[in-house]
Amino acid sequence: MFPKCNLTCSPCYHSADANKVRTDGAHTLEHVRRQMALLRERRGPRAHAQLIGGEVSLLPPDDHAASLLAMRAAGREPMSMTHGDFDQDYLHDLVTQSDGRLRLPRVSFAAHFDSLMRGRRGAPRPRTEGELDAHRAAFVSMFERVKQQTGLRYFLAHNMTVTRANLDQVADVVAAVRHMGYSMMSFQPAARVGDPRRWGVDEQSVAIDEVWEQIETGMGQPVAWRALQFGDSRCNRSAFGIVVGDSWVPLLDPAAAADLAFRDAVFARAPGVSLSGEQSWVTTAKALRLALREPRLAVMALHWSRRLIRRAGGLSTLVHAAARHKVRGLTFVVHAFMDASAVIPAWRAMEAGEVASDAGTRATQERLQACVYTMAHPETGELVPACVQHSVHDPQENKQLLTLLPMPTRR
Numbered sequence: 001m002f003p004k005c006n007l008t009c010s011p012c013y014h015s016a017d018a019n020k021v022r023t024d025g026a027h028t029l030e031h032v033r034r035q036m037a038l039l040r041e042r043r044g045p046r047a048h049a050q051l052i053g054g055e056v057s058l059l060p061p062d063d064h065a066a067s068l069l070a071m072r073a074a075g076r077e078p079m080s081m082t083h084g085d086f087d088q089d090y091l092h093d094l095v096t097q098s099d100g101r102l103r104l105p106r107v108s109f110a111a112h113f114d115s116l117m118r119g120r121r122g123a124p125r126p127r128t129e130g131e132l133d134a135h136r137a138a139f140v141s142m143f144e145r146v147k148q149q150t151g152l153r154y155f156l157a158h159n160m161t162v163t164r165a166n167l168d169q170v171a172d173v174v175a176a177v178r179h180m181g182y183s184m185m186s187f188q189p190a191a192r193v194g195d196p197r198r199w200g201v202d203e204q205s206v207a208i209d210e211v212w213e214q215i216e217t218g219m220g221q222p223v224a225w226r227a228l229q230f231g232d233s234r235c236n237r238s239a240f241g242i243v244v245g246d247s248w249v250p251l252l253d254p255a256a257a258a259d260l261a262f263r264d265a266v267f268a269r270a271p272g273v274s275l276s277g278e279q280s281w282v283t284t285a286k287a288l289r290l291a292l293r294e295p296r297l298a299v300m301a302l303h304w305s306r307r308l309i310r311r312a313g314g315l316s317t318l319v320h321a322a323a324r325h326k327v328r329g330l331t332f333v334v335h336a337f338m339d340a341s342a343v344i345p346a347w348r349a350m351e352a353g354e355v356a357s358d359a360g361t362r363a364t365q366e367r368l369q370a371c372v373y374t375m376a377h378p379e380t381g382e383l384v385p386a387c388v389q390h391s392v393h394d395p396q397e398n399k400q401l402l403t404l405l406p407m408p409t410r411r
Contacts, residue, residue, distance in 0.1 A: 009198070013191075013390045023054070048276075091146050110186065114129065120132075158177050162189050167206055174219060189334070208336045215332055227250065231370045231371055232371075243326070249312045256307065259307065346362075
């Protein structure tokens with residue numbers, strides 16, 4: 001909604017004009033509502049969406065909360081994207097009303113921590129990823145304290161940008177973070193997008209396979225991702241599972257034909273059912289209603305649960321781990337953006353209705369056509385791939401925001 005941030009990271013996907021724009025709650029809320037309306041029209045009544053700045057915690061708590069409530073009103077499950085460097089008072093004011101009651105019973109936050117970030121309180125210039133582990137843990141503890149005070153439910157994701165400078169530390173981050181209480185670990189191999197001054201001259205790109213190898217090293221086991229695919233596998237890898245003790249167990253095993261048959265049956269028989277982000281009793285009621293409507297699917301779900309228990313080491317292992325609070329969901333994601341130098345010509349050709357003859361540009365077009373991570377443009381009715389937003393639209397839009405949202409002048 002606004003490109004202003006109070007950290008200076010290298011690299012950063014925002015253009016050189018980003019921090020010359022003020023944070024504005026009214027502007028944010030207006031555009032959230034317009035964008036959510038378009039997404040609901042084009043993508044249906046239920047989905048996930050991210051609130052992205054700049055840095056969302058620069059929004060006053062009331063404006064931040066109003067934006068999340070507007071997203072929920074449009075059928076979206078919102079996630080706030082943050083660098084995580086804000087205080088517990090801000091979180092408390094965000095989720096509660098003036099009388100202390102919850103206005104946001106559940107929130108989702110994706111907190112970005114990596115050694116490429118500059119300006120974090122207590123770690124202004126970290127040299128290694130390990131220096132940030134205390135900050136990573138403190139972020140989770142802050143939510144847990146507010147939960148104890150208010151009953152807040154939360155979902156936390158850990159984000160990390162990966163370059164050659166910190167690639168060999170990803171495994172250590174995975175090993176440390178997996179027990180902190182995050183429900184997702186997401187890694188983004190850096191793309192050459194945004195302000196070129198934030199990049200080193202000789203910096204080489206990191207391949208998505210290299211990052212996934214580091215994830216598996218950190219977990220000390222294979223992490224299967226091929227059972228569910230969103231978009232192009234050159235852009236996205238996702239592995240959904242549960243942690244049982246020290247082991248990660250996939251919800252769907254891509255090598256098990258029965259698991260894949262169950263997956264296909266769910267998509268065929270219950271494509272519009274969403275069980276995420278609900279209170280437990282609502283999820284249970286939905287599952288029971290679905291079982292009554294689709295008894296064959298319920299039988300397949302029972303067989304799947306038995307396979308999952310076996311993969312977890314058996315019922316006894318699962319029960320003992322649960323009793324020690326060592327069973328929880330954990331998803332791994334790698335999302336690889338593309339360099340602006342590749343995206344711009346590919347998108348211009350697509351706008352002209354051309355299929356590129358060059359193999360590299362054509363591959364970029366294929367990835368853009370398969371994109372599931374899009375930005376809504378109500379003024380044109382378009383859903384634009386995120387790589388196009390960052391590479392093509394952001395520089396011009398940020399220049400326009402200099403006039404629309406100028407920084408206050410000092411006296």
